[in-house]
Each structure stands twice: as structure tokens, then as C-alpha cells.
Amino acid sequence: MADYDVGVIGGGPSGYAAAMRLWDFGKKVCLVERARLGGAGVHNGALSSKTMWELSRDYLNATRRDRGYTAADVRVNFAAVREAVQEATESKVQHMQRQIRELAHPRPDRTGSITLLRGSARFADAHTILVEDTETDESRRLTCDHFVVATGSRPRLLPNIVVDGEAILTSDHIESLSEFPRSLVILGAGVVGCEYATVFANYGQTKVYLVDRAERILPFEDLDVARLCSNNLERKGVTIHHRAHLVAMERVGDEVEYTIEHHTGGRETIRVEKALVSVGREPNTGGLDLAAAGVQVGPQGQIIAEDTRSSVPHIYAVGDVTLDIALVNIGEIEGRHAAQRICGETVVPLSYTNLSTIMFLDPEVAAIGLNEQEAQKQRRPYRVALYNYSLVNRAIAMRSTDGFVKLLVTDDEKMCILGMRALGVHASTTIEAVSLMMQYGRSARELAELLHPHPAVTEGLQDCVRMLMGTSIYKPSVFRSELRLSRVTYADDGAAVSS
Ligand SMILES: Cc1cc2nc3c(=O)[nH]c(=O)nc-3n(C[C@H](O)[C@H](O)[C@H](O)COP(=O)(O)OP(=O)(O)OC[C@H]3O[C@@H](n4cnc5c(N)ncnc54)[C@H](O)[C@@H]3O)c2cc1C
Numbered sequence: 001m002a003d004y005d006v007g008v009i010g011g012g013p014s015g016y017a018a019a020m021r022l023w024d025f026g027k028k029v030c031l032v033e034r035a036r037l038g039g040a041g042v043h044n045g046a047l048s049s050k051t052m053w054e055l056s057r058d059y060l061n062a063t064r065r066d067r068g069y070t071a072a073d074v075r076v077n078f079a080a081v082r083e084a085v086q087e088a089t090e091s092k093v094q095h096m097q098r099q100i101r102e103l104a105h106p107r108p109d110r111t112g113s114i115t116l117l118r119g120s121a122r123f124a125d126a127h128t129i130l131v132e133d134t135e136t137d138e139s140r141r142l143t144c145d146h147f148v149v150a151t152g153s154r155p156r157l158l159p160n161i162v163v164d165g166e167a168i169l170t171s172d173h174i175e176s177l178s179e180f181p182r183s184l185v186i187l188g189a190g191v192v193g194c195e196y197a198t199v200f201a202n203y204g205q206t207k208v209y210l211v212d213r214a215e216r217i218l219p220f221e222d223l224d225v226a227r228l229c230s231n232n233l234e235r236k237g238v239t240i241h242h243r244a245h246l247v248a249m250e251r252v253g254d255e256v257e258y259t260i261e262h263h264t265g266g267r268e269t270i271r272v273e274k275a276l277v278s279v280g281r282e283p284n285t286g287g288l289d290l291a292a293a294g295v296q297v298g299p300q301g302q303i304i305a306e307d308t309r310s311s312v313p314h315i316y317a318v319g320d321v322t323l324d325i326a327l328v329n330i331g332e333i334e335g336r337h338a339a340q341r342i343c344g345e346t347v348v349p350l351s352y353t354n355l356s357t358i359m360f361l362d363p364e365v366a367a368i369g370l371n372e373q374e375a376q377k378q379r380r381p382y383r384v385a386l387y388n389y390s391l392v393n394r395a396i397a398m399r400s401t402d403g404f405v406k407l408l409v410t411d412d413e414k415m416c417i418l419g420m421r422a423l424g425v426h427a428s429t430t431i432e433a434v435s436l437m438m439q440y441g442r443s444a445r446e447l448a449e450l451l452h453p454h455p456a457v458t459e460g461l462q463d464c465v466r467m468l469m470g471t472s473i474y475k476p477s478v479f480r481s482e483l484r485l486s487r488v489t490y491a492d493d494g495a496a497v498s499s
Helices: 013-024 046-062 078-102 191-203 223-235 328-342 372-377 393-397 427-439 458-469
Strands: 004-009 028-033 113-118 120-125 128-132 139-149 153-155 183-187 207-211 239-241 245-252 255-261 267-272 274-277 281-283 315-317 356-359 365-369 382-388 404-410 417-423 483-490 496-498
Touching: 004 013, 013 028, 013 113, 013 139, 013 328, 046 078, 046 191, 078 113, 139 328, 183 191, 183 245, 183 255, 183 267, 191 207, 191 223, 191 356, 207 267, 223 239, 223 404, 223 417, 255 274, 315 328, 356 427, 365 427, 372 382, 372 404, 372 417, 372 483, 382 458, 393 458, 404 458, 417 427, 427 458, 458 483
Parallel strands: 004 028, 004 139, 028 113, 139 315, 183 207, 183 274, 207 239
Antiparallel strands: 120 128, 128 139, 153 281, 245 255, 255 267, 356 365, 365 417, 382 404, 382 483, 404 417, 483 496
């Protein structure tokens, strides 16, 4: 008999969620974590960076001059920010630990148990792992009937840039900064790079440069979304090097010197205090000895998984380690799904089509389903309505009218929701209702007559739907720059035609 029913390797959000779902089924689980419980979902990642973002928003609001007060002597120092972030992450870890302690032993009404083992796990064979305690050098050998590998990812490095953690950093080092850098270059204008650019620009203590290879930031989003975020960054003083190619980046004394080549051919060399390399993530599979278990990996070392199951039927892989979609909510859903499959619960394969995401920029950007460029790539006819926050009472009351809601529906009477983008205050709340409707394939029409509380930002979404039905309170023919209503079809040559 094996030591445990299931061995879960990695105590980030994916592994933790898997372990908790396995407990529901009465399984004896060992959860192995080599570093800090919570992984990048908590530390140097999702929760810590979002805490920093929220704090930077508070600071920004405190320094505004349009609220009827002028706050005097608003000072900020990075050490205090870091302390607040640590408090946030510690409180989360405490919750996680508390539950593990409570569930460590089977109860009269529940057979399940979770044992947390500290150490780094690697496979000895397909049913055995060795767990090495890095502090004591002790090694334990454990057998399990099933495994869930949830070892996450780490920042990707570039061969020609030496990340020293002092002057040249990755997201793993941001929280060890002792003070705000005077200047910071961020290499990579993906979501993480843009989020940190927003945080440091909000605090106004750091001159931020953003090196963007593409023509615009957020190339996967529609132009209107990217433009608003890009303009806001620039308005805060961020210099975005669009279509720039990094030629060199190196530490010079206590500073960093980087050279970029512009698309026009000219070169520019700039000196800054710190650099943040933010060019993606790579999977944590190196030390796992997956070959010993016969698990197949892809070209970047990621575990190849089909609906969370690896090439070895009793070994599952969830979260960032598969390099599909690196998000906490996806990792958790995958962890739970794998647990259900292990326990023989019939579950339909996971679907990733109606993903909701949120980017913490200025303003925050919530997204679900298709955007316009994706719909056009698929040659899908659609109707689109865009509603500016300047007409939404809640945003007016908050004096935060930057942003809009954009809804895409099928070009037919049913008007099924294809996707939505919400930019602005409470954007993440606005997306909730749409997410539910999309999940159940409902028509946008059903949102039109819901009784929303007032004032709520969701009222903008509601009038957006009414606009699609020709019954909105505010008329697109009057508010031409605030409201947009179009129908997009395709010409014979495939070109999108907007009417
Ligand atoms: C700066 C930043 C901001 C982000 N912001 C967001 C956000 O706003 N929203 C969002 O949804 N996502 C965000 N993410 C992504 C999110 O953090 C990850 O998708 C998520 O943490 C993945 O969870 P995971 O459990 O798969 O992996 P991880 O969180 O990386 O956890 C893996 C765990 O496994 C452990 N481990 C690794 N190898 C071994 C081993 N051999 N033995 C034992 N333990 C091992 C690690 O120590 C780690 O604790 C952000 C990421 C970063 C870096």
C-alpha cells in the first residue's frame, strides 16, 4: 500500500486547490512545498503585486487636487510599502497554514487528511518521490498512488543579461528593494511589465522607461484598449520605447546602462538606477527528474498535459508548470479538476474559451471572451457597443471617468455575448454578470431589463446592451464620441466592413 493516496508537489494556488479538493473526497494527501506556501500566487507575484498596485492607487488618490482637499505632507517610502505588502502576504499564508493544520488528521466524519512536507521533491520512479529538506539535508522517500505536479514557474532570463538581483532584477526581486529607485527601465511590455510600470509611475518617485518590441503595448488587446492604457502611462511620465530592440543591458558601477535600437535604425544609450527584466516565465521542472517517472515534457521544459493529465496516466500537471495560461484562477480550476478526475468524478473537459482576466493598469482592464481583433481574425460577424464611463453615474461620482465598457455580441436576433472589455473603476465587478451569461450561452438582451442598484458601474453595461437593441437611455447619435455602435461583417476578400 502506498504511503499516500495523492502526492501534490508545489504549494502555490494550483497545488493548494488540488489538495483541498482531494480532501473533500476523503483522500490521504501529502502536499510538498520547497519554499513559501502560496508560491507566486502570493509572494513576488499575484497577491504581492496587487497589494502594491492598490497601495499605489491610494497614494495617487491622496495626492489628487480635485477632491476638495489638499493633503499636505503626503510622503511615501518604499520600506513602508514593502512592510504593508508583507503584512498582506503573511495574512494569506496564515489562512492557508491554519487550514492545513486543521485538516492534518482524519475526523470522525471525514477520512481525508493533508500533510504538509517541507522540502524539494523529485521523482525516483513513477510512484515514488524523494523529498529533500534543503535546511537539514534529510531526504524522505514516499510512495503515492497518484501525483499532481503544481511546481509553477519562474521569471525567464535572457542569455545576454546578467540578473544580479541588485541592479538588474526580475519580479522576484522587487520586494527586496530598500527604496524607490530614482529611475527604472522595464524590459518587456507584457502584463507584468505594464503593471509594474503603473505601480512605480503611480508613486511618482521613479522615472520609468518601458522597452516594447511591438508597435504598441498589449498587442493582444484592441487598439482602443491599448491606446488608453499607453496614453495614461505616458501622461504619468513613463517613457515607452515603442518598436525598440534591446542591444545591450549591463551593470555599470551601481547603475545599469542599456542600449536600444529604434525601428528607424538610430541607437540610444540610457543610464538608470535599476532594471526589471520582465520577458515571460519558464516552468519549474528542472529538478523534478520527470524522466524517472516517464513524464513527457515540451521544448521549454513544460509538462505536456491533456485536460490536466500528463503522459503518465496517474500523474497530473496543473497551473503554470504546463505553460498554458499563467493565472491564479486557472491554476486553481485546473487543480480542482485534476483532483476530481483522480477521484473518478465524471467531469467534462475544462474549457478555456470564456476566460475572465484582469490587468492592473491605469485604469484596470477586465476582459472576457473575444475582443474585436480576435473576432475579426476568426471572420465572425458581430455587433459591438461601446459606452464611455463619462456617462456612468458611479464613475462620475468617483470623479474617475477614464474608461469604457465594450460588448461584442453575435450578429443575429439572439445577440449571444461573444466577449466584453471593461476599463475603469470597478471593471472587475462589471465583468461578473457577463461571465455568468456567457457560461450559460445567454443572450445579452437579458441584461437589458435587470434592476441594477444605483449608482453602480454595471449600469453602463446595461445601457450598452440597450444600445444594441436601439433602446438606450443615452443615444449614440447624440453622444458620438462617448458611445459607439457598429455592426462588423466581411467583404468577399475577407476584409472587415463596419457599418
Ligand atoms: C508579478 C506577477 C503578477 C501576477 N499577477 C497575477 C494576477 O494579478 N492574477 C493572476 O491570476 N495571476 C497573476 N500572476 C500569475 C500567478 O501568480 C501564477 O499563475 C500562479 O501563481 C501559478 O500558480 P501555481 O500554483 O501553478 O504556481 P506557483 O504559484 O509558482 O507555485 C508553485 C510552488 O511550487 C513550489 N515548488 C516548485 N518546485 C518544487 C519542488 N520540486 N518541490 C516542492 N515544491 C516545489 C514553489 O516553491 C512554489 O511555491 C502573476 C505572476 C507574477 C509573477
